[in-house]
Amino acid sequence: MAVSIISIVLVSATWVNLRNMAVERVLDRVIMAASHFSLQARDILDRPGLSGTDGLQTELEAFIADRSSHYDSSFTRMGRFVYARIYDTGARRLASISDSAYDHIAAVNRRMDDAALRIPQRGKKRHRVFRLNGKPLISVVAPLTSSKNEVVAYLEGVFALSGAAMDAARRETLKTLALVTAIVLTTAIVLYPVIIGLLGRLARTSRSLLDSHMETLNVLGSAIAKRDSDTDAHNYRVTIMAVNLAEAFGLTAREMRSLIKGAFLHDVGKIGIPDSILHKPEKLDTDEYSQMKTHVDKGLEIIGRSRWLRDALDVVGGHHERIDGSGYPNGRIGTETPVSARIFAIADVFDALTSRRPYKDPLSYTDTLAILEKGRGTHFDTDLLDLFEKIAPDLYKRLANRDDQQLKVMLGDISQKYFMNDVDTILARGDLA
Structure with missing residues (x-):
């Protein structure tokens, strides 16, 4: 074209x-x-x-x-x-x-x-x-x-x-125009396969690079989960829940990609927390809790080293902030916290409450919603919480405490939609295969 x-x-x-x-x-x-x-x-x-x-x-x-x-x-x-x-x-x-x-x-x-x-x-x-x-x-x-x-x-x-002059000028113009048209078309015919070949090679390289990025994201997320004595399932569930809420809110595709990266790597900084604190079954004391909170800054330092992961900083750095300013690490109030982090905070707490952990049983849907309501306007964004409560029944039914291969399929569909579709559209053309 x-x-x-x-x-x-x-x-x-x-x-x-x-x-x-x-x-x-x-x-x-x-x-x-x-x-x-x-x-x-x-x-x-x-x-x-x-x-x-x-x-x-x-x-x-x-x-x-x-x-x-x-x-x-x-x-x-x-x-x-x-x-x-x-x-x-x-x-x-x-x-x-x-x-x-x-x-x-x-x-x-x-x-x-x-x-x-x-x-x-x-x-x-x-x-x-x-x-x-x-x-x-x-x-x-x-x-x-x-x-x-x-x-x-x-x-x-x-x-x-004169008529003869106009005819002569017209003939000369058409003759030259025909020659130029032939040159342009010949050049286009010669260059078209070359351009298409280069475009196909670029698309395949881009797809390979994206696959590598997504694989790195998955491996890193799994390493974090194992470090925290958890399975990959929490990362999968919370990412899927956050994406559903973000879609209901209307984030752009670019914002969605940032949210997905941040959701999968939100606790990456826990790699730097000692086992004695990370795996302690009892309640942390004041000093231990202060050290635990440093996982946010450690996560920001880790993510900040990668240009491709850098847009995950909003979620990694803001998912423990609270609307009333009582969160950490910066005590941000209201919309000072990026919307992607405010979205993720709701999904993270919902999944944590409805999931089985070594130290607790899952809460019921009703009890979970009651706890979220207690955090309305203090912990959670009121408008986002209203939106989440509309989709929460379906999310609970499909995802609560789930740990199977279908979670990988769901997350794969999300990754395809927001990371791969543009490249795959190019590769789907027969002349670029």
């Missing part, structure tokens, strides 16, 4: 340029002929005050009647002047003539009578191309000089292109 568009643009631009070049070639001859009128009428132009305008009228009639020395056979084939008038430097008309044999002379006369003379800058020429009744005409204003090279008057003429 891109190659076709480029080809059309190039051919269209070429058509315009060729058409303009054809007109320019005629225009150069027309301006030259108008300028040569100074030589033809030099004796009259040298007279003080341009006395004897009858002589100018005679010269002008000869100019129109193709009897002037500036005409040659190639010029007459281009067309002829059908209208001319001479003005002094004060824009006073001294002589005028029009070719009554020209079919559209009445329209030319009206056009020129309605148009005021626009005297060009000293020593310059002015021209314009216009159409009357579908016929192209060239209007030119040229200075007339004396033998002392002083501008003493101006010639304004209208040149009508």
Whole structure:
């Protein structure tokens, strides 16, 4: 598609340029002929005050009647002047003539009578191309000089292109255009397979790189779970729950990718927490709890080293913050905490309460919702909690305390949707396989 568009643009631009070049070639001859009128009428132009305008009228009639020395056979084939008038430097008309044999002379006369003379800058020429009744005409204003090279008057003429000139220009333009079109199409045909091959190779490389990233994410998440005496299931469940809430809220695809990475790696900093604290079955004392809280900063340090994982920082750094500012590590209030972290906080607590752990049995759906309600406006974002409660029954039914291969399938579908689909769409095309 891109190659076709480029080809059309190039051919269209070429058509315009060729058409303009054809007109320019005629225009150069027309301006030259108008300028040569100074030589033809030099004796009259040298007279003080341009006395004897009858002589100018005679010269002008000869100019129109193709009897002037500036005409040659190639010029007459281009067309002829059908209208001319001479003005002094004060824009006073001294002589005028029009070719009554020209079919559209009445329209030319009206056009020129309605148009005021626009005297060009000293020593310059002015021209314009216009159409009357579908016929192209060239209007030119040229200075007339004396033998002392002083501008003493101006010639304004209208040149009508002949049918033969228009046909010749059209043939030349079409011939060149056909050649350009053939070159463009040939180039496109030659380059298309190369471009498609490179695009396919890029897509396959991108897919391989994404697969590697996702595998690293999965391995790292599993290592965290094992370090915390848990299975991968918590990471799977909480990520799926957070994604469902984020979709209901309306996060963008880019925000969803950040949320998924952060959800899977939210406790990555626990790798740096001593076993004596991480695996302690009793309640942590004040010092131990303070040390446990450092897992957030440790997680931020770990994630910050990876450019691909860096957008997970919002969730990793904010999932223990609370709406009322009583959370850690920064005590952020309300929307100071990124929305992805506020979403994840609800999903994380919901899964923790409804899951079996070595030190506790799962709570019922009713008891879990009651605890979430106690945190409304203090721990949890009120609007997000309202939204979560609408989807919570289905999430509880599908995911609560679940630990089987189907969780991997669900998470794989999510990864496909938000990380892989664009690349796979390219690879799905037969010519890129």
